[in-house]
Amino acid sequence: MLTLLIEDRRHxxxxxxxxxxxxxxxxxxxxxxxxxxxxxxxxxxxxRIDGPAKxxxxRGKYRQTFLRISAEGEETNQSANLKVNADRTLPIIVESLDP
Structure with missing residues (x-):
């Protein structure tokens, strides 16, 4: 079991x-x-995260984007290693696609 700690900066x-x-x-x-x-x-x-969003x-000071959701709901992702904390939590951030 993995616990995702989701910070939705859009809302x-x-x-x-x-x-x-x-x-x-x-x-x-x-x-x-x-x-x-x-x-x-x-x-x-x-x-689930509804779009548009990234x-x-x-990972340290680096941002690792692993999912993009278009305004039409199309999801783009690929295999990549996500570093999970020892307590099996993964803090994630949801941001708007708008600049």
């Missing part, structure tokens, strides 16, 4: 979603999750 709201995805243990106590599997689990549940997580 100023916070939400929590629990999804079932495989986690791969890594050195240092954290885990890795595949972005494509996280997107499928999140978007297939009641906490969804990202932070």
């Amino acid at each position: 100023g709201t916070d939400e929590l979603a629990e999804v079932r995805v495989p986690l791969k243990a890594a050195d240092g106590g954290h885990f890795w999750a595949d972005a494509k599997q996280v997107c499928a689990a999140l978007q297939g549940g009641p906490s 969804v990202l997580t932070m």
Whole structure:
């Protein structure tokens, strides 16, 4: 079980979603999750993110965008390693696609 801590900056709201995805243990106590599997689990549940939006997580000082949702609802994502905290949480940020 992976807990997503969702900060939706479009609306100023916070939400929590629990999804079932495989986690791969890594050195240092954290885990890795595949972005494509996280997107499928999140978007297939009641906490799905409606667009337009881009969804990202932070890896250190770097922004890692792993999902884009167009105004028409088209989702774009691909496999990528998302670093999951040792407590099996993944903080994610939802932003508007508008500049």
